[in-house]
Amino acid sequence: MIAPMTKVNIAFPRHLTTQILRFLQESELVHIIPASTDNQPNQTTPPATSRLAQIQFCLDFLTTVRQEFNLKPAKPKLKDRFKGNPQASLAELESRLEQLNLNQKLAEIKQHNQTLADIAIKQRELTEEKNLLEPWANLDITGAYLTGTTSSQVTLISLGFPEESLVQKQLTAIPTAIIQEINRQTSKNKKTGTIYWEVVAHKQDRARLHAVLKDTNATAINLPLSNQQTPRQRLAQIKQLLQDLKKQRHNLLQPARQLLKLELEFKYSYDALLHQQERERAQDQIIFLATSALIAGWLPRKFLRSFQKQLRSAYPSAYLSEVTPQPNERPPVALHNSSAIKPFEAVTDLYGKPAYHDLDPTPFLSLFFLISFGLALSDAGYGFVMATLTALTLKFIPLKRDLKKMIKLLMYTGFSTMVFGALMGSWFSIDLAKFSPNPLADLLLKLKILDPISQPITLLFVAFAIGLVQLLSARLIKAYDYYRQGRIKEALLDEVSWFTFISLLLAWIYTDNQILLWLTIANATLLVFTQGRQQKNIFVKFGSGLISLYGLINFMSDTLSYARLLALGLATGIIGLVVNLMADLVSHSFPIIGLVLAAVVLIIGHVFNLGINALGAFIHSGRLQFVEFFPKFIEGGGLAYKPLGRVGKYVDSPQEFSSI
Numbered sequence: 291m292i293a294p295m296t297k298v299n300i301a302f303p304r305h306l307t308t309q310i311l312r313f314l315q316e317s318e319l320v321h322i323i324p325a326s327t328d329n330q331p332n333q334t335t336p337p338a339t340s341r342l343a344q345i346q347f348c349l350d351f352l353t354t355v356r357q358e359f360n361l362k363p364a365k366p367k368l369k370d371r372f373k374g375n376p377q378a379s380l381a382e383l384e385s386r387l388e389q390l391n392l393n394q395k396l397a398e399i400k401q402h403n404q405t406l407a408d409i410a411i412k413q414r415e416l417t418e419e420k421n422l423l424e425p426w427a428n429l430d431i432t433g434a435y436l437t438g439t440t441s442s443q444v445t446l447i448s449l450g451f452p453e454e455s456l457v458q459k460q461l462t463a464i465p466t467a468i469i470q471e472i473n474r475q476t477s478k479n480k481k482t483g484t485i486y487w488e489v490v491a492h493k494q495d496r497a498r499l500h501a502v503l504k505d506t507n508a509t510a511i512n513l514p515l516s517n518q519q520t521p522r523q524r525l526a527q528i529k530q531l532l533q534d535l536k537k538q539r540h541n542l543l544q545p546a547r548q549l550l551k552l553e554l555e556f557k558y559s560y561d562a563l564l565h566q567q568e569r570e571r572a573q574d575q576i577i578f579l580a581t582s583a584l585i586a587g588w589l590p591r592k593f594l595r596s597f598q599k600q601l602r603s604a605y606p607s608a609y610l611s612e613v614t615p616q617p618n619e620r621p622p623v624a625l626h627n628s629s630a631i632k633p634f635e636a637v638t639d640l641y642g643k644p645a646y647h648d649l650d651p652t653p654f655l656s657l658f659f660l661i662s663f664g665l666a667l668s669d670a671g672y673g674f675v676m677a678t679l680t681a682l683t684l685k686f687i688p689l690k691r692d693l694k695k696m697i698k699l700l701m702y703t704g705f706s707t708m709v710f711g712a713l714m715g716s717w718f719s720i721d722l723a724k725f726s727p728n729p730l731a732d733l734l735l736k737l738k739i740l741d742p743i744s745q746p747i748t749l750l751f752v753a754f755a756i757g758l759v760q761l762l763s764a765r766l767i768k769a770y771d772y773y774r775q776g777r778i779k780e781a782l783l784d785e786v787s788w789f790t791f792i793s794l795l796l797a798w799i800y801t802d803n804q805i806l807l808w809l810t811i812a813n814a815t816l817l818v819f820t821q822g823r824q825q826k827n828i829f830v831k832f833g834s835g836l837i838s839l840y841g842l843i844n845f846m847s848d849t850l851s852y853a854r855l856l857a858l859g860l861a862t863g864i865i866g867l868v869v870n871l872m873a874d875l876v877s878h879s880f881p882i883i884g885l886v887l888a889a890v891v892l893i894i895g896h897v898f899n900l901g902i903n904a905l906g907a908f909i910h911s912g913r914l915q916f917v918e919f920f921p922k923f924i925e926g927g928g929l930a931y932k933p934l935g936r937v938g939k940y941v942d943s944p945q946e947f948s949s950i
Contacts, residue, residue, distance in 0.1 A: 292650045293931075294591040295621035299325070300601070302608035304583045307576070311569040311934070313604055314585075316380055318935035318945065319593055321622045325577040325586040338567035344396050345560045351399045351546075352553050354406070358543045361550070374688065375942045376554075383562035383941060390559050395552065402546050409539050413532060419514055420528045425473045425486045426513060426521045433515030438493070445489045445499060446472075449508040451482055460502045466492035467499070486511075557940035564937050572934055586613070588622050588931070621646045623928035631656055633699035636692070641916045643928030649771050651924055655915045658760045662914055664706035665753065666858035666907035668742065669866060671718035672900045673707025676700060690946045703908070712737045714749075714859075718896060719866025742859050743867075750856045757852030757918070758796065761845060764922035765789040771923055783820045791817060792845060814839060848918045854910050862903040869895030 298320070302310050314320050356362075378386075426446065436444050449457050461467045468490045476483040491499055503510055515524055577584040589597060598610045615621065623643040625635050627650070634656040638644075644651060667673065680701035683689070689697060715722060715738030722738075725731045742749045769785035772778070791813040798806035822834025869892065877888035920926070936943040 291626055291653075292644065292646060292648065293624040293626040295588045295624070295646070295931075296591045296594050297613045297615045297619070297621070298587060298589050298594070298610055299613050300585040300587070300608060300610050302583060302585075302605060304578060304581055306605060306608065307573065307578075307583055308569065310583075310585070310605065310608060311572055312380065313601070314572075314934045315565060315569060315936065317597065317600070318933050319597055320585070320587040320589055321931050321933045322572050322575050322585060322587040324575045325584050336567060336570040338563045338570055341392070342560065342563045342567060344392065345556055345563065347403075348396060348399050348549075348556050349553070349560070351403055352550055352556070355543050355546050355550060358540065359547065361547075375938070375940060377942045377944045377947070378558065378561075379944065380562075380565060380936070383558055383565065386555055386558035387562040390552070390555050392559065395549070399546075399549065402542065405542055406539065409535050409542070413535050416528050416532055416535070420525060420532075422511070423513060423521045423525050423528070425475065425484070426511075427525055429472050429488065429521055432518055432520055433513070434517040436513060436515065441493055442466075442490055443493050443496060443499075445491070446511040446513065447487050447489060447503065447508045448511055449485050449487070449506070451485065453507050454485055457502065457506050457508050460506070461489060461499075464491055464495050464498050464502075466495050561938045561941040564939060568934065568937055587933075590624055590626070590931075592626075620929050622931035624931035625650055625652060627652055633695045633702060634659060636695045636699050637912055637915060640912060641920060642926055643930050645925040645928045647775075648924040648926070648928070649767065651915070651920055654763070654767055655919065658756070658763075658919065659911050659915060660702060660706040661710075661756055662852075662855060662911035663703040663907045664708075664710035665756070665855045666911060667703075667707045667862055667903055668710050668714055668859035669716045669719065669862055669900075670708045670711030671716070671720075672862070672896075672904070673704045673709075673711050675704070675900065676904065677704030677708060680704060688947050690942070691948065703904075707907075713739050714742050714863075715740075716742070716863055716866070719863055719870055742856075742863055746856060746860065749859065750853060753852045753855040754849055756855070757849040757914075760914075760919055761848055761922070762789055762792060764919055765792075768923035783816075783823070787813065787816055787820065788841070792842070795842075851914065851918055854914075858903065858906055858910060861906070862899065865899045865903070866896065869899060 300310065300320075314322070425448070429446075431444075436446070438444050447457075458469065461469055470488045470490075471485065472488055473486040474483065475486075489499065502508065513521060513524075515521065519527075572585075575585070594612075601608055601610055623646050625638065625643075627635060631653050634652050637655060637659055638650070638652045641651075664673070680697050683697050684694065684701065711717065712734070715735065717734060722731045722735050740748060740752070765785045765788055769781040769789070772781035772785065791810065794806055794810040794813055797803070798810050817838060818832065818835035820835065821838035822831040825831040825834050872895065873888040873891040876891055877884040880887060936946070
């Protein structure tokens with residue numbers, strides 16, 4: 291059901307603002323809204339935001355230290371491997387933040403980081419110089435040679451393969467030019483690359499040489515060499531300098547390893563500041579007076595009295611009052627269902643929240659979703675695997691509420707798949723009839739009532755029957771919705787009359803009974819004369835009522851959508867049969883090792899089949915709810931209920947692991 295909401299105002303002394311917001315954050319019950327339309331968000335950067343950036347800077351530096359020394363977090367014991375993040379209360383997080391001397395640690399890390407940045411700049415500069423010199427390593431000249439003589443000049447150029455013939459032709463046209471190829475670097479496909487030339491020419495031809503470089507894509511290269519230094523000597527020097535810088539970086543980070551002991555403290559402090567940031571954002575919604583403050587929000591009605599009692603006990607000077615909401619205000623939507631139905635809220639949440647005045651579709655979709663999923667996956671062996679794995683996960687692994695919902699839902703669908711798979715005789719797509727008579731095979735064959743491979747048409751009609759029942763149920767659900775709103779006329783004329791019309795029509799088609807035919811015609815006549823009742827003109831009323839019968843086409847179109855259940859069920863069975871056939875062929879094709887290879891084929895094939903078809907079953911079963919079922923009786927577009935609460939990144943709240 292959709293939880294009834296109460297709008298409340300919480301008034302308190304202004305100096306208690308932080309404490310009250312912390313109390314609301316711990317309770318995670320009040321969905322805060324602007325207390326006034328004049329509230330303006332804070333344009334300045336909140337203190338928590340800047341401090342969060344500082345702690346993130348520290349954590350990034352510690353990551354650098356860990357990577358430098360190839361340090362990996364200690365592997366947890368097997369029993370602790372699935373525990374996830376540590377858990378802590380808000381008070382413990384804030385205590386850790388107070389104990390952390392952030393300013394001192396930040397100054398220390400900044401100093402280390404600045405030195406690292408200087409080293410990185412030097413490394414980058416030397417690496418760029420190294421890359422520039424490497425193609426010329428075989429050129430046995432010094433920097434003094436590159437300056438030329440009184441009558442000649444030396445020019446080093448690089449060019450791409452496509453320009454080679456053009457540049458060579460133009461340089462050859464210079465009478466004094468002498469070309470020497472120093473290096474040729476080719477790409478992997480050997481179609482592109484770079485050529486490096488040394489060109490010596492008389493200084494009087496300098497202008498012509500520059501003209502060639504300007505008219506082509508050739509580039510003049512200036513090597514950073516001293517007068518007595520060759521490229522090879524400079525490369526050796528750069529290599530040594532880079533090694534020295536690497537050693538210097540390593541030595542610098544050595545004392546920084548001690549800071550790794552504070553990594554957990556930084557993470558606790560980071561989450562404490564995340565919560566503080568949420569409280570600072572919430573302050574933008576508060577009305578502040580000289581000595582008092584006011585928070586407005588929504589609270590689930592069933593928690594009102596207990597929350598009021600807790601607030602009064604913790605802060606006697608705070609006062610909570612119920613407020614009548616304005617006509618245009620939209621209460622947030624929270625779904626409250628029994629523990630058995632709650633897992634199906636995961637499906638509803640994928641669609642979005644229903645409007646506050648809508649019915650909660652979760653209880654209605656639960657049975658139909660299970661039937662659709664079981665029919666779509668339709669293999670009892672796969673269902674057993676799903677149910678077993680999810681049950682073990684719920685038993686031994688601590689999960690957050692939302693994830694626990696989804697895992698529990700998958701456990702339900704596993705049981706549903708077992709039932710439908712058993713009724714269709716599918717156990718990992720094994721042909722049980724081929725086994726010699728034995729008690730287990732006989733029992734499983736007795737459970738089988740339908741073979742989807744040999745009786746696809748029968749299964750198709752089963753899928754259509756499920757669709758008809760669900761779509762007719764949607765009419766009754768909408769009629770009930772009208773009834774609870776006091777709109778009896780709409781319930782009877784718009785929903786119940788359509789329900790009876792379609793039911794009578796189907797009964798007549800099945801039995802060919804003349805009485806049912808006349809009842810169907812009478813029901814259709816009622817629809818013609820009532821569906822256009824909102825119109826004022828009598829002819830428009832009749833026309834609208836007549837056109838409304840087109841809704842029967844829409845109904846049948848929606849019913850045909852359930853044919854996807856047949857397609858999905860057949861896909862699961864056929865892929866499973868192919869996997870079994872491949873394993874059988876492998877086992878008989880290779881002596882000795884054939885059984886091992888067959889086992890590999892079976893495991894990989896069936897895991898793939900289970901994964902891909904379970905995903906398909908979930909998506910298409912959900913689609914049948916979202917497209918064919920929900921629009922018949924809910925409006926949607928509700929505002930999600932988001933109370934002020936915990937928003938941890940590195941540390942979880944113990945409340946997140948409470949039972950669903």
